[in-house]
Amino acid sequence: MENIPSLEDIHHAHQRIKPFIHRTPVLSSEMINKKAGCSLFFKCENFQKVGAFKMRGAANAILSLPATRIAHGVATHSSGNHAQAIAKAASDMGCKAYIVMPESAPRVKVNAVRDYKAEIYFCNSSLQAREQTLRTVLQETKATFIHPYDNYDIIAGQATAAAELIGEIKDLDILIAPVGGGGLLSGTCLSAAYMLPEALVFGAEPSGADDARRSIDSGLIHPSIDPKTIADGLLTSLSERTFGIIRRYVTNIITVDDPEIVDAMRLVWERMKILIEPSAAVPLAAVFKRPEVFRDKRVGVILSGGNVDLDKIQWAIS
Amino acid sequence: MENIPSLEDIHHAHQRIKPFIHRTPVLSSEMINKKAGCSLFFKCENFQKVGAFKMRGAANAILSLPATRIAHGVATHSSGNHAQAIAKAASDMGCKAYIVMPESAPRVKVNAVRDYKAEIYFCNSSLQAREQTLRTVLQETKATFIHPYDNYDIIAGQATAAAELIGEIKDLDILIAPVGGGGLLSGTCLSAAYMLPEALVFGAEPSGADDARRSIDSGLIHPSIDPKTIADGLLTSLSERTFGIIRRYVTNIITVDDPEIVDAMRLVWERMKILIEPSAAVPLAAVFKRPEVFRDKRVGVILSGGNVDLDKIQWAIS
Numbered sequence: 001m002e003n004i005p006s007l008e009d010i011h012h013a014h015q016r017i018k019p020f021i022h023r024t025p026v027l028s029s030e031m032i033n034k035k036a037g038c039s040l041f042f043k044c045e046n047f048q049k050v051g052a053f054k055m056r057g058a059a060n061a062i063l064s065l066p067a068t069r070i071a072h073g074v075a076t077h078s079s080g081n082h083a084q085a086i087a088k089a090a091s092d093m094g095c096k097a098y099i100v101m102p103e104s105a106p107r108v109k110v111n112a113v114r115d116y117k118a119e120i121y122f123c124n125s126s127l128q129a130r131e132q133t134l135r136t137v138l139q140e141t142k143a144t145f146i147h148p149y150d151n152y153d154i155i156a157g158q159a160t161a162a163a164e165l166i167g168e169i170k171d172l173d174i175l176i177a178p179v180g181g182g183g184l185l186s187g188t189c190l191s192a193a194y195m196l197p198e199a200l201v202f203g204a205e206p207s208g209a210d211d212a213r214r215s216i217d218s219g220l221i222h223p224s225i226d227p228k229t230i231a232d233g234l235l236t237s238l239s240e241r242t243f244g245i246i247r248r249y250v251t252n253i254i255t256v257d258d259p260e261i262v263d264a265m266r267l268v269w270e271r272m273k274i275l276i277e278p279s280a281a282v283p284l285a286a287v288f289k290r291p292e293v294f295r296d297k298r299v300g301v302i303l304s305g306g307n308v309d310l311d312k313i314q315w316a317i318s
Numbered sequence: 319m320e321n322i323p324s325l326e327d328i329h330h331a332h333q334r335i336k337p338f339i340h341r342t343p344v345l346s347s348e349m350i351n352k353k354a355g356c357s358l359f360f361k362c363e364n365f366q367k368v369g370a371f372k373m374r375g376a377a378n379a380i381l382s383l384p385a386t387r388i389a390h391g392v393a394t395h396s397s398g399n400h401a402q403a404i405a406k407a408a409s410d411m412g413c414k415a416y417i418v419m420p421e422s423a424p425r426v427k428v429n430a431v432r433d434y435k436a437e438i439y440f441c442n443s444s445l446q447a448r449e450q451t452l453r454t455v456l457q458e459t460k461a462t463f464i465h466p467y468d469n470y471d472i473i474a475g476q477a478t479a480a481a482e483l484i485g486e487i488k489d490l491d492i493l494i495a496p497v498g499g500g501g502l503l504s505g506t507c508l509s510a511a512y513m514l515p516e517a518l519v520f521g522a523e524p525s526g527a528d529d530a531r532r533s534i535d536s537g538l539i540h541p542s543i544d545p546k547t548i549a550d551g552l553l554t555s556l557s558e559r560t561f562g563i564i565r566r567y568v569t570n571i572i573t574v575d576d577p578e579i580v581d582a583m584r585l586v587w588e589r590m591k592i593l594i595e596p597s598a599a600v601p602l603a604a605v606f607k608r609p610e611v612f613r614d615k616r617v618g619v620i621l622s623g624g625n626v627d628l629d630k631i632q633w634a635i636s
């Protein structure tokens with residue numbers, strides 16, 4: 001597939017990955033609806049395998065490879081949810097996975113990838129070192145590189161989250177998803193465009209990493225330089241493929257500040273009793289920031305993941 | 319009802335409270351099952367209204383009153399989940415609620431009760447002061463006192479959580495619930511005795527508040543004196559009614575230490591992405607403490623609530 005995924009591509013992706021993913025629930029909270037002045041339908045990808053929507057794209061990207069390439073395994077560089085997703089999907093499919101990670105990656109993430117039997121290559125944390133190490137790995141192993149988002153099979157996989165949500169909750173007026181590299185947002189845009197063409201689609205982005213906002217405004221990809229935000233899943237820049245889809249289909253990008261993200265995350269923890277990571281709280285923060293956009297609408301919100309680093313929380317509660 | 323609730327009483331309670339409660343989901347985690355060496359089915363009362371199973375008993379106790387008494391309202395003294403449950407259930411039923419709370423109660427709990435339009439009477443935090451204030455309130459208002467657990471209508475209401483679990487998950491070998499005052503555990507014992515008589519029923523208790531353990535051992539109610547545990551929902555003592563049921567039906571009480579409770583709570587947060595309060599983690603801690611009891615069994619676990627005081631968590635994660 002080297003064209004923008006079609007509706008049929010998204011449907012095929014969905015059929016292909018079904019045995020490897022959870023169909024996640026859609027939850028609502030009366031209290032949060034009242035506070036937001038609209039009806040929110042949260043697609044809970046925090047309950048997805050590996051705790052994030054990334055499992056969808058990873059599974060689809062690997063399953064879309066020809067058998068001859070699967071035999072050599074897959075590789076990526078990441079210290080986040082994509083690494084875990086590739087490692088887990090590959091392991092479930094009996095495929096080898098090679099993951100390049102910075103030596104500084106949190107022990108808990110390294111262990112998670114190792115638990116899925118992936119082979120880990122450590123390097124220093126510069127992007128240059130990661131890319132160099134990845135090149136070496138690819139040469140040595142003949143594995144296939146799976147980019148975390150600049151890949152139409154990944155995008156078609158991520159699109160299945162919104163496709164499930166649209167299929168389950170009727171008459172949504174708006175969809176909103178966080179934007180980092182843009183894989184989830186571009187997939188959400190496509191599912192909405194094909195399945196719910198009247199709906200508006202918003203991206204939600206931390207103001208400390210607002211490269212998507214700037215890219216859409218200027219019509220050129222602006223890289224994310226020295227991003228600073230608590231939403232650590234949204235530090236990356238748009239790519240050619242994600243930018244191409246988002247600029248065409250997205251209604252707008254709403255930016256929010258870190259304190260607004262923390263408040264939204266805390267509200268979900270407290271009222272819905274579910275754990276979401278800071279990146280996943282960015283869309284709800286955007287809903288609160290721009291109430292006039294969402295008032296009285298039926299809004300589908302992708303809760304992208306639940307991988308909070310609990311080592312950073314003070315556990316001596318008593 | 320002044321006899322121990324029968325199966326019919328529990329069924330009636332269930333029918334009566336259905337419009338006022340959520341039917342909570344039952345969740346499992348492959349990873350936690352693997353770690354525990356058994357199959358665990360978590361009944362998620364953290365998703366119940368007011369965030370705890372207490373809503374079941376409160377709703378049943380109020381709905382069981384004659385209309386002439388409902389007209390005068392209900393009262394209780396509590397700073398915890400029972401207060402919120404009585405306030406919310408009364409509000410939903412158009413009944414007045416009077417809640418006696420210590421001045422030292424956390425602001426968030428006071429506000430929650432106030433949000434449900436209950437009338438709050440503050441007193442100092444001694445049990446004596448609470449009881450005296452409650453007596454005054456009862457005299458002034460002619461309201462009916464709803465004890466948090468020494469009340470068969472409360473017990474029949476709490477029993478409906480286990481009844482739903484047993485109805486949904488077939489062939490459970492064991493049920494386990496936390497024990498504080500014993501309302502939830504005695505209700506769990508009754509539902510198991512009537513609906514699943516072959517099953518074992520365990521209570522799980524913090525070792526820093528092990529009055530149930532000592533009471534069962536000695537055959538006499540031992541009050542909980544100066545209890546110290548992170549599981550702040552389990553500080554109270556058994557009562558005549560709960561002790562009578564528990565001593566007859568419970569298989570055993572397993573005690574666990576606070577670090578074991580924190581580890582179990584953290585594991586549920588991290589792997590299941592749901593928020594549970596420390597008291598709700600006590601049964602899972604007990605499963606890990608006594609693996610030989612649970613090995614290869616199908617175990618129903620009541621996750622009693624999710625009201626963690628998030629003010630006590632350090633939110634500056636980045």
